[in-house]
Amino acid sequence: MGSDRVCPCDFHSRQLRKDLQDTKMVSKSAPVIRADRTSDKTVLPFLDTVQLLFTISFIVTLITNWKLPEVRPYLILSLVCFLTVGASSGVYFVKEILTFSKMPATTPATLQLRLRANRWLKWTTIRNVLQFVSLVLLLIALDKLA
Numbered sequence: 001m002g003s004d005r006v007c008p009c010d011f012h013s014r015q016l017r018k019d020l021q022d023t024k025m026v027s028k029s030a031p032v033i034r035a036d037r038t039s040d041k042t043v044l045p046f047l048d049t050v051q052l053l054f055t056i057s058f059i060v061t062l063i064t065n066w067k068l069p070e071v072r073p074y075l076i077l078s079l080v081c082f083l084t085v086g087a088s089s090g091v092y093f094v095k096e097i098l099t100f101s102k103m104p105a106t107t108p109a110t111l112q113l114r115l116r117a118n119r120w121l122k123w124t125t126i127r128n129v130l131q132f133v134s135l136v137l138l139l140i141a142l143d144k145l146a
Helices: 008-022 043-065 074-101 113-143
Strands: none
Touching: 043 074, 043 113, 074 113
């Protein structure tokens, strides 16, 4: 049922579990629950389709509203956030996820690997914040149109 692949979150889960076991808050025989991230092959095509539709709609929005000076700065800033997220995905996140996904679940959580996982989680959080900022900027632009 579980996957033989890991993600950075698994390293934090293992460490938390170990810490809880050390303080007797979780028994060592308690089952480990892991998500199976390899079973659903339809997720990536769906996400690719959503990404393509968002990009097309964003381009159409930018073109149709370019002449409106009160909306343009919000659309441009939103585009910058969107492109930053896309570029970081292509340059950093895809490479790291592929590397993490090739590691067996029994890979020891060395200090170097924990630091790498922590860095991945930190940049993921920043990336998610940028996506949220992009959404807020688009909503402000929409409000300016109303």
